[in-house]
Every structure is written in C-alpha cells, then in structure tokens.
Amino acid sequence: MVHTCVVAGCRNRRxxxxxxSFYRFPRDPxxxxxxxxxxNREGWVPNDGSRLCxxxxxxxxxxxxxxxxxYVPSVFTSAPLSPEMKEPGALEVLDKQEARVEAANALLFLQGQGSSVSGEMGQEEHPQEGEQEASFEESASSSFSTDEEDDDNDDESLSECKKGKLAQASDASVNFEDALKALKKENQALRESVERMSLSESSLRNDAEKVKFYTGLPNFFVLETVMWLLAPHMEGMKNVKLSKFQQLLLTLMRLRLDLRNQDLAYRFGVKVSMVTRxxxxxxxxxSSTLVPTAVFWPSRAELRKNLPAALRASHPDCAVIIDCFTVPFEEPVSRGNQQHQQQGMGTSYNVLKFLIGVAPQGVVTFVxxxxxxxxxxxxxxxxxxxLCKLLPxxxxxxxxxxxxxxxxxARGxxxxIASTYGSSEGTPLADSSSETPSVQRHVERVISMVKQRYxxxxxxxxxxxxxTSERTSNLSTFDKIVQVACALNNLCISAAPLE
Incomplete structure (x- = not known):
C-alpha cells in the first residue's frame, strides 16, 4: 500500500x-x-491508513x-489547502523552514532514484487511487522545477533551474544538519552548567569541596550518613516542595554560612515561611537524635589513651579545655527571670553567653x-x-x-591557664613556667574551631x-542550634590533630 502524507500541500509518499519515514497517528487520545x-484540516479525522511523514x-x-x-509535529506550510487536498497548486509561498525541508526532500529524490521510482510507481496495486496518485506525482514534479507543461520550448532554461535548485537543496541539507548538531551541543552544555550550579544530591555527590563549603562536613559520605540517621524522624514533616535531602541541606547552609531566610528562599524556590519552618x-x-550520639563526656581511659603530644608531657591528666563565648542579638531583647529581679538587675540584655568544653583531641564534649x-x-x-562532669x-x-x-x-x-604570660590577676594556679607556646596554640585552635566552621x-x-522552642524544654531554638553545630563539628576531622 502506498502511504501518502495527509498534511495539506505535502507531496511526500512512500x-x-x-x-x-511515515508515522501512524498515536493511540494516546x-x-x-x-x-x-x-x-490543521478542518473537520478531518484520521483513519487507520493515515500517515504523517x-x-x-x-x-x-x-x-x-x-x-x-x-513529541508533536511542528513543521508545516504557512497556508494549508482545503481538507480534501484537491488543489495542491493553490499553496501560498512557503516560509524559510519549509523551503529547506522541501529542498532536502528534492535532493533525496534526485539522487539516482528519479527513473527507477517513476517506473515502480506506475505498478502500484491500488488502481482506485490512481487519479489521486497522478495528481500528487504531477504536483511533486512541478515542485522540483520540471514545469514541463509551461516551459516545453525552453530546455536550456530548465536545465539551469534544475542545477540551481539542486545546489540550494544540498546547501540547505548541510546547514540544517550543522545547526541541529550545534543546538544539541549547546543544549548538553547548558544542562551540565545547570547541574553544576544546582543544590541537588547528584551535584554534591562527587564534589567534596562543595559539600564542605555548604555544610561544613568533610565529604558526601558523612553527609549521607547524617541523612540516613535523620530520615526516619522526618516522616512527619509535610513539605511537598522540598525533598528530605533538600531540607537537611537548607538547614546546614543556614548554620554553616549564616544565610538569611530570604536568601535561602530564593535559592530553593520556596517561601520565607517555609524556610523558617x-x-x-x-x-x-x-537536637534530639544527632546531639546525644555525637556530644558526650568521654571516659578518663579514653582521654588518656588519645592525649595529644602537645599536652602529654605538661598536662597528662587534662580532661577538658573550656572557654566562655558570647553571641550578640540582632536587636536588644527584654527577657528576665525571678533571680535577676530579686537581685535588682535590669531585664534588657543583648548577648547570650555559653560555656563550651572540648576534649584535648578536639571533640566537643560539653556545651x-x-x-x-x-x-x-x-x-x-x-x-x-x-562541674558535675569532673572527677578528682x-x-x-x-x-x-x-x-x-x-x-x-571543690570537685577535687x-x-x-594555658598561657605563657600567666594570669592577669596573678593567681598561683597559672603555672606559667611549665607551659609551652605549643600548648597555648593547641588550646586556641581547639576553642575557635567550632565558631569558624559554623x-x-x-x-x-x-x-x-x-x-523557647518546646514547653517541655527550657532550651531556645538557638541553644539547640549551638548544640547541633557542636555535634556536626564532632563528625569532622579535628582541627587539633592528635600528634
């Protein structure tokens, strides 16, 4: 059976x-x-034999x-014929894209197939379609510059026209293929660029530096381990726009880079309220799952076993290195308690004060x-x-x-004080003669590493x-943030190496 394209004005047939190639109309409605x-044929409905080239x-x-x-055909003439396709000679001038397609078809038709195709077409097994096929044949031959009916007396002019159109068809075919290759290459480059810029699981998987920059964790394996630990507890979180991994990544970026909620909302394509929640x-x-497993007071045996060389000689019984640090508020906060009021103290403060304890190995053990x-x-x-953690x-x-x-x-x-200059008050507990500069540098490094990382x-x-985040707890959300940052710090390579 000869398949003819059903598009108005299209003269292509098998x-x-x-x-x-000729395609059936899809089964999907x-x-x-x-x-x-x-x-675009008004009132026309395809049948089982309808084909599109x-x-x-x-x-x-x-x-x-x-x-x-x-997925849907899009290359058509600018002025289609009537639904019955009985007047192929009434087509309007084709646009540039259609001209290229027709020229490419002309090239394929003229490359050594003209005579054989004409002979075989006359032997088709469907005589009832003879008149329609003849009409298409006549239309096609006229489109490929034969024009035998109009130019019988000008053979030389006809030959020049054929050569010119053959050259145009060849150039159009080459240009179309080159343009298609260039577009595919550009599309692939854009996809790779978008993937590199995105904050997705796949973009972080093989980029340890990117993981470290955005989360503070050393590599994707540690990040994936944290995700595995937290995932069962995230089932109740209803967030259709962000995956579990994106919710964890957003939170870590908030802690790590101290980005504003509006900034994170732009980066992840969500509302500010969703970022805050x-x-x-x-x-x-x-705070309830990661902190208890990562921030704990080690046994004395563990402390002695892994004591760094900087402290092994001067302080073999060192159990913890401590410091106090303050964090300012964005605005002064009015908040007091009964003890402050009884002492006649004001209730306006603009800093939070924390005590942090770090093991000599660089692991946070108390906050x-x-x-x-x-x-x-x-x-x-x-x-x-x-003080309850200390042993005699x-x-x-x-x-x-x-x-x-x-x-x-009082706890035994x-x-x-690990300072070569001793205490400013001259306390005898600061035995500066036994301290070394390496001990002082070690202590400074251990205390500052958490605040530098988050x-x-x-x-x-x-x-x-x-x-206060929960009625059953006296911890504020920021108290929990400090604890979480310390727990995440303990998952990283220590800033204070053992040796």
Missing part, C-alpha cells in the same frame, strides 16, 4: 528507496488530538518523550544553654551542670582566667531563634 490539531518533525523523526519538541523542625530533630546578660563565669559554670584529679585547662578555680577545686579537680554561632541571633 516510494522504493526513500529515506523518509491526548497526543492524537494534538497531532490532529497540528495538521518525517519532514514535519524538526529532527526528522517523531520522539515519544513529552518534553521533546518532536524547615529550619526550626530540622534543628529540633537533630551549656545560653544565659542572657553579663552573668559571671562562675555562676554560669555552677548553674549549667559542667582532672585538670581543667583554659586559655584565660575564667574565675572558676574555686568551683573546680585543678584549673590551669558562622551562625558568631551572631547576631535573630529574635525568632531566642524563644
């Missing part, structure tokens, strides 16, 4: 040796309707991917909740539960005088993070 609309697709063939431009929920989950105002180091240490004979090392020597001594432990701990703290 012939022996042709490189054209929605796609089939789009094909019918693209053919490959010249009506940009790439020269149909594509079943809905995202492809060739996601950060609060993820911090609560990490207190934040206390508002200018509370003394002694009051903070006695009220946060730090433990050495508590600090880089400066924290005024907690008496409180530490010893407080020392910029949000440098402040200023936004007011929504200072309120």
């Amino acid at each position: 012939t022996p040796g042709t490189t054209l 929605e796609r089939k309707q789009r094909w019918i609309a693209a053919v 490959s010249t009506h697709f940009i790439s020269g063939k149909q594509v079943k991917n809905p995202r492809s431009p060739d 996601t950060v609060h929920q993820m911090v609560n989950i990490m 207190s909740r934040g206390v508002l105002g200018n509370v003394s180091d002694k009051s903070l240490a006695e009220g946060c539960g730090f 004979g433990d050495v508590v090392l600090a880089n400066r005088d924290l005024d907690i020597a008496d409180s530490v001594a 432990a010893i407080f020392k 910029a949000m701990l440098t402040g200023p703290v936004e007011s929504p993070f200072t309120t």
